[in-house]
Amino acid sequence: MSGYTLYWKPGSGSMVVEAALLLIGLPFDNVRIENTAGLARPDFLALNPAGKVPVLKLACGEVMAESVAILLALDDLFPEARLLPPHGTPARHKAVQWLVFMTANIYPDALRYYYPERHTVDHGNQALDAIKHQAARDMDHDFAQLAGAIEGPFLLGQRMTIADVYAAMLADWHAPAMDLPEISELSKHVLENPTVAEAWRHHGFGT
Ligand SMILES: N[C@@H](CCC(=O)N[C@@H](CS)C(=O)NCC(=O)O)C(=O)O
Structure with missing residues (x-):
């Protein structure tokens, strides 16, 4: 080992x-x-x-x-x-920018959506629904920004990086993201990679 x-x-x-x-x-x-x-x-x-x-x-x-x-x-x-492009390149800077964007915005939005009770002391249905509703809207907004940055089919064009795997993972948590052609195309290409598909299956994604 x-x-x-x-x-x-x-x-x-x-x-x-x-x-x-x-x-x-x-x-x-x-x-x-x-x-x-x-x-x-x-x-x-x-x-x-x-x-x-x-x-x-x-x-x-x-x-x-x-x-x-x-x-x-x-x-x-x-x-x-080559999880990411080499240091000091514009391509790496872009990948890191969007990785940070995803972890700072979409990931916490998804946690708010799935665990609304952790985000309010009011556990009434109305309060929880309001949190979920806003979290879903925030994810829609975030994914639209991400989609606008995708060169296609991957974030940086033809070569997949770990930022693409991150994006596909988050999109699996928010089905409406797949209505954005750039996101669904990216996710489809990411899952064509058999190595990523193995981790995806092992973690029970897409079920
Ligand atoms: N910012 C952290 C977020 C990690 C996180 O929130 N992980 C979730 C699972 S996706 C978790 O362990 N939540 C605790 C729980 O389920 O109680 C990261 O990017 O690693």
Whole structure:
């Protein structure tokens, strides 16, 4: 084994980290966490006090959380896998810009949509529906911006990067995004990659 360990949960954002590890060709151990109770256990909180996946333990023993930070670290460590374009290029800057956009906007919007009760002290149906409604509207707005930046079929044109896998993952959480031709085309091309498709299936996406 390479000494890498991925802590993951089905249906979660750990999918993109698993896809990155597979694209690099790096063997890794899996620690599957079933539910929120598993994320709240002291041994997991010792790894990530936020109680969230993905978490990746690196070979040197370093433990990382935050999906985009993990992807950037993997790209630094394994540049030959070309998860992202080379440092110092406009293409890389664009990919990183949109990765940050997605993790800072679409990902939290999706969490608000799926877990509205975590975002209000009022757990009445009306309050929860209002949160979900606004989160869905925000995702529509965010995906429209992302779609406008896609060169086609991938964000940067002909070559897939890990930013495309990230976008496809988030689009799977928000079905209306697929009404945008740029997003549905990107997702279709991402899933044509058998390595990404393996992580997708393993995480129970698209079911
Ligand atoms: N900003 C974090 C968000 C991670 C996150 O919120 N992960 C979710 C799963 S998609 C989680 O673990 N939530 C805790 C829970 O389900 O209780 C990242 O990009 O890694």
